[in-house]
Amino acid sequence: MVDLILSAFSVGVIRNAFFAMVIGGLTLSLLGIIIVSLSLTAIRFTLMHVGLLGAAAGLALGFSSTLGAYAAVLCASFAMGFMVNRQSITASSISGLFMTGSLAGAFILLAVTGVPAMQVFDIFAGNILMMSKGDLIFTFLVGLAVVLTFFVAYREIQLVLLNRELAHLLGVPVEKIIGLMFVLLGLGIATALRLVGALLVDAIILLPAMAALRVAKNFGTALLLSCLFGLVVAVGGFFGALLLNLPLGSTAALVSALILAVVMIINRLK
Amino acid sequence: MGDSSIVSLKNVSVGYSKKPVLNNITLGISQGEKVLINGSNGSGKSTLLKLIGGSLEPWSGSVAVLNTPLTNNRYRQTIRRHIGILTQIQQETQIAVSVEESVLLGLWSTEFSYLRRSKREDRLRVKNTLKSISMDGFAKRDIRSLSGGQRQKVALGRALIRNPKLLMMDEPTTYLDSYAKEELIELIDDLWQELNFTLIVVSHENLQNINFNSSYYLEGGSLGGSD
Numbered sequence: 001m002v003d004l005i006l007s008a009f010s011v012g013v014i015r016n017a018f019f020a021m022v023i024g025g026l027t028l029s030l031l032g033i034i035i036v037s038l039s040l041t042a043i044r045f046t047l048m049h050v051g052l053l054g055a056a057a058g059l060a061l062g063f064s065s066t067l068g069a070y071a072a073v074l075c076a077s078f079a080m081g082f083m084v085n086r087q088s089i090t091a092s093s094i095s096g097l098f099m100t101g102s103l104a105g106a107f108i109l110l111a112v113t114g115v116p117a118m119q120v121f122d123i124f125a126g127n128i129l130m131m132s133k134g135d136l137i138f139t140f141l142v143g144l145a146v147v148l149t150f151f152v153a154y155r156e157i158q159l160v161l162l163n164r165e166l167a168h169l170l171g172v173p174v175e176k177i178i179g180l181m182f183v184l185l186g187l188g189i190a191t192a193l194r195l196v197g198a199l200l201v202d203a204i205i206l207l208p209a210m211a212a213l214r215v216a217k218n219f220g221t222a223l224l225l226s227c228l229f230g231l232v233v234a235v236g237g238f239f240g241a242l243l244l245n246l247p248l249g250s251t252a253a254l255v256s257a258l259i260l261a262v263v264m265i266i267n268r269l270k
Numbered sequence: 271m272g273d274s275s276i277v278s279l280k281n282v283s284v285g286y287s288k289k290p291v292l293n294n295i296t297l298g299i300s301q302g303e304k305v306l307i308n309g310s311n312g313s314g315k316s317t318l319l320k321l322i323g324g325s326l327e328p329w330s331g332s333v334a335v336l337n338t339p340l341t342n343n344r345y346r347q348t349i350r351r352h353i354g355i356l357t358q359i360q361q362e363t364q365i366a367v368s369v370e371e372s373v374l375l376g377l378w379s380t381e382f383s384y385l386r387r388s389k390r391e392d393r394l395r396v397k398n399t400l401k402s403i404s405m406d407g408f409a410k411r412d413i414r415s416l417s418g419g420q421r422q423k424v425a426l427g428r429a430l431i432r433n434p435k436l437l438m439m440d441e442p443t444t445y446l447d448s449y450a451k452e453e454l455i456e457l458i459d460d461l462w463q464e465l466n467f468t469l470i471v472v473s474h475e476n477l478q479n480i481n482f483n484s485s486y487y488l489e490g491g492s493l494g495g496s497d
Contacts, residue, residue: 158367222365
């Protein structure tokens, strides 16, 4: 087993994949706290679909699918953040509008341009072994941005998540913070798309946070546990996939679901 | 409206997206007064609190709080430090926050800074505040595990930790059962006598158990007095 691990780590792309998973697991799960606390589950699902459209556009038009996903998700998160802040339209209406439109657009683009099925599969399941050093650095920067935001605006984020109206009355720049959260969410989802694929983004972003929020009794612990569970998902998923010769994204998703299930059972037994 | 006015609104009109909510309101509240502003939903009660709290600028007229005219952002920031706010109870809180953390958040925008001030001093303030609202022993509890009445007491603690000169409450008793309502009202009354802050309560309920110095009625954007 050790030989297998050592020989795998002697390959550059495997090392990149491992570090990307660790960084993603440790940092992106913090965004799940935002999703749960602000009830943005529909919006994160929408951003995943918008990412699909961007990736499909990248493939269809002959540029990077990753770049396409980032561009599309960022644009959508800006737009959705603006609309939610202005309260010009409800979050569920925004989701419906963007999600259906994006998915339809992605399928039409892929069908019309005849993108090979394997490339389409990569968007859905992720292709972490194609991750370059540049991608790894970008993943690190996104993770760093998420952690720094939580560190610097710890109290402000806490206030906005706890009571948006009170935060506004106290003078917290609520709209700016929510806008920033949407942008980070977009970046995080686009990054997770690359790591585990469009269908399994929740494994690395949402489920660790949901498990953490069920166990934690304060905000700091919720953040730390979310990172810890995210790390377990990343490392467990990576080594599980390597040792059992399974797809990485699905293995990580399984670990994530197991953590949440165990936490739910323990909570129920208490 | 003399010099003792802690809140002074003169001919104030305001609204949202060109739709007027309050029309030509004039109101004066003196230091240490307990004031009730009644009104149905959508009558502009919360808008009035936003004006006084400096998070909304009037279209016309003038607003002065603690003898400071709210004419620019710097003044608004300054007076916010002396105002405590209690909002309507949050029904579904998803976020994990301990009682201690929740009360501590009330220090936001005052001299408090997470990175600058000693945590020990902060904890001491929280401890004293929790004692004053009879919630000592609850510091480490997750607010999601508390009853509605307890959560609202914690929210009161969050407003009081700022040592406010002016305490504003927006529908403080909505969604509380009659026992919790009575307990909260009694606590507010006791703390008002002890701490000598000025209290403004906006509510669609009558709150007869509180002995208000003045009460007003908001309807159709206009304020009617009933001292």
